[in-house]
Amino acid sequence: MTFLQDACLFLLFYILISTNSDSNCVQGKCLNDQRALLLQLNQSLTSSDSFSPKRSSWHRNTDCCSSWDGISCNKDGNIIGLDLSDEHASVSVQDDFYSGLFKLQYLERLNLAENSFSEPFPSGFDQLLNLEYLNVSNSGFHGKIPIGISRLTRLVILDLSITVSFGFTDTSPWCHVFSSCLPKLQVLSLVYCGVSGPFDSSLQKLRSLSVLNLNYNNISAEVPNFFSKFRNLITLHLLLQLQTLQSLDISSNDRLEGSLPDFPKNGLLRELILSYTSFSGELPNSIGNLRLLSTLYLQNCAFNGSIPTSFSKLNQLQYIDFSNNSFTGLITSISSSENLVIVDLSQNRLTGPIPPEWNKSRLYVLQ
Numbered sequence: 082m083t084f085l086q087d088a089c090l091f092l093l094f095y096i097l098i099s100t101n102s103d104s105n106c107v108q109g110k111c112l113n114d115q116r117a118l119l120l121q122l123n124q125s126l127t128s129s130d131s132f133s134p135k136r137s138s139w140h141r142n143t144d145c146c147s148s149w150d151g152i153s154c155n156k157d158g159n160i161i162g163l164d165l166s167d168e169h170a171s172v173s174v175q176d177d178f179y180s181g182l183f184k185l186q187y188l189e190r191l192n193l194a195e196n197s198f199s200e201p202f203p204s205g206f207d208q209l210l211n212l213e214y215l216n217v218s219n220s221g222f223h224g225k226i227p228i229g230i231s232r233l234t235r236l237v238i239l240d241l242s243i244t245v246s247f248g249f250t251d252t253s254p255w256c257h258v259f260s261s262c263l264p265k266l267q268v269l270s271l272v273y274c275g276v277s278g279p280f281d282s283s284l285q286k287l288r289s290l291s292v293l294n295l296n297y298n299n300i301s302a303e304v305p306n307f308f309s310k311f312r313n314l315i316t317l318h319l320l321l322q323l324q325t326l327q328s329l330d331i332s333s334n335d336r337l338e339g340s341l342p343d344f345p346k347n348g349l350l351r352e353l354i355l356s357y358t359s360f361s362g363e364l365p366n367s368i369g370n371l372r373l374l375s376t377l378y379l380q381n382c383a384f385n386g387s388i389p390t391s392f393s394k395l396n397q398l399q400y401i402d403f404s405n406n407s408f409t410g411l412i413t414s415i416s417s418s419e420n421l422v423i424v425d426l427s428q429n430r431l432t433g434p435i436p437p438e439w440n441k442s443r444l445y446v447l448q
């Protein structure tokens with residue numbers, strides 16, 4: 082490489098780095114009142130293993146906006162992001178913690194995931210009206226989710242996973258609350274929340290929904306009759322018709338029955354996870370419309386019939402798990418995706434040789 086090329090590369094690097102740091106400069110210096118609230122929070126938390134990866138960087142003599150892990154500020158020095166995830170912390174002085182937290186009015190992103198706040202889900206989140214991201218997954222909160230959450234109309238990402246017993250008021254079905262009140266939701270994660278009752282077609286109002294995780298719940302048809310089964314199916318159908326949906330995980334709801342509807346053209350679905358449910362019937366030929374599909378987990382359901390030939394058009398497929406269903410026919414018709422990593426076809430009635438184009442040195446096949 083010539084000197085000139087070297088110099089050019091260096092210059093390019095320099096420009097890249099300096100543009101980058103310029104964009105960080107929009108952070109202002111921490112305001113005193115905001116800093117005082119953080120100190121109040123810090124003092125009211127105890128980390129169970131006395132190691133707090135983020136909070137140990139909170140030094141009194143440094144700027145909280147630029148030097149404290151988990152904090153981000155706007156240009157005026159107000160705190161807009163608080164990430165206390167994975168601190169394994171519990172609250173030692175409840176009043177101080179929550180009064181401090183709910184005064185951080187500018188917060189747009191709040192992550193309390195993976196902590197040990199072993200107490201009822203506090204009300205008060207509805208004071209943080211600017212929240213766009215709220216993650217309390219496995220934070221230790223339990224009991225009913227306060228209805229106030231539904232006032233956070235700017236929410237785009239909401240993760241309430243592993244809050245032990247779910248429920249709003251008995252008269253507000255969960256679907257309805259989210260879909261009527263939180264119109265901007267793109268990601269909704271309710272893993273292991275004790276969600277029960279049927280799907281509700283109001284979910285189709287979530288026009289921007291791209292990820293819906295409902296695995297490990299107790300979703301079913303409310304009354305085991307034809308109409309409620311039908312309603313579940315319609316709702317699933319509507320969900321899968323949502324042009325924005327990229328990931329749907331409703332696995333491990335073993336009382337959830339249904340079959341796959343026709344898939345729209347140019348669907349964006351990348352992940353479809355229905356394992357450990359009571360889904361049955363055949364795969365529709367229109368599954369070939371899901372050109373971006375990379376993960377299809379259908380294990381331990383009751384699917385049958387042969388794999389439609391359109392399936393071979395799915396050339397982004399990486400993970401296929403069809404194990405323990407009643408699929409029949411030839412394995413050769415399955416997929417010629419070069420991206421395949423794992424294919425589990427065990428416990429079916431599929432026959433025939435493994436397709437010669439499957440690269441066995443990097444593809445794990447179970448038959």
Ligand SMILES: *[C@@H]1O[C@H](CO)[C@@H](O)[C@H](O)[C@H]1NC(C)=O
Pocket residue numbers: 120123124133136137138139140141
């Ligand atoms: C915040 O709490 C952490 C963990 O207990 C501690 O290491 C840190 O010194 C505290 N910072 C302030 C400014 O009190």
Ligand SMILES: *[C@@H]1O[C@H](CO)[C@@H](O)[C@H](O)[C@H]1NC(C)=O
Pocket residue numbers: 166167192194195216218238239240268270
């Ligand atoms: C919530 O936080 C946990 C832990 O940091 C993370 O694994 C999870 O992906 C987050 N959820 C969302 C929807 O961002």
Ligand SMILES: *[C@@H]1O[C@H](CO)[C@@H](O)[C@H](O)[C@H]1NC(C)=O
Pocket residue numbers: 277278299
């Ligand atoms: C699931 O819901 C059914 C009926 O609503 C109920 O009988 C059952 O106990 C629930 N199971 C769990 C694990 O909550």
Ligand SMILES: *[C@@H]1O[C@H](CO)[C@@H](O)[C@H](O)[C@H]1NC(C)=O
Pocket residue numbers: 381382383405
């Ligand atoms: C296969 O799935 C059925 C339900 O569809 C279940 O009862 C059975 O235990 C599963 N078998 C294995 C080996 O997982």
Ligand SMILES: *[C@@H]1O[C@H](CO)[C@@H](O)[C@H](O)[C@H]1NC(C)=O
Pocket residue numbers: 361362363385386387
């Ligand atoms: C698949 O199972 C359904 C019942 O769930 C049955 O009506 C249908 O005929 C079966 N199809 C095949 C090809 O076995």
Ligand SMILES: *[C@@H]1O[C@H](CO)[C@@H](O)[C@H](O)[C@H]1NC(C)=O
Pocket residue numbers: 440441442443
């Ligand atoms: C199969 O995969 C291995 C490991 O990734 C690679 O080295 C090899 O070239 C591949 N073979 C074919 C025929 O694509």
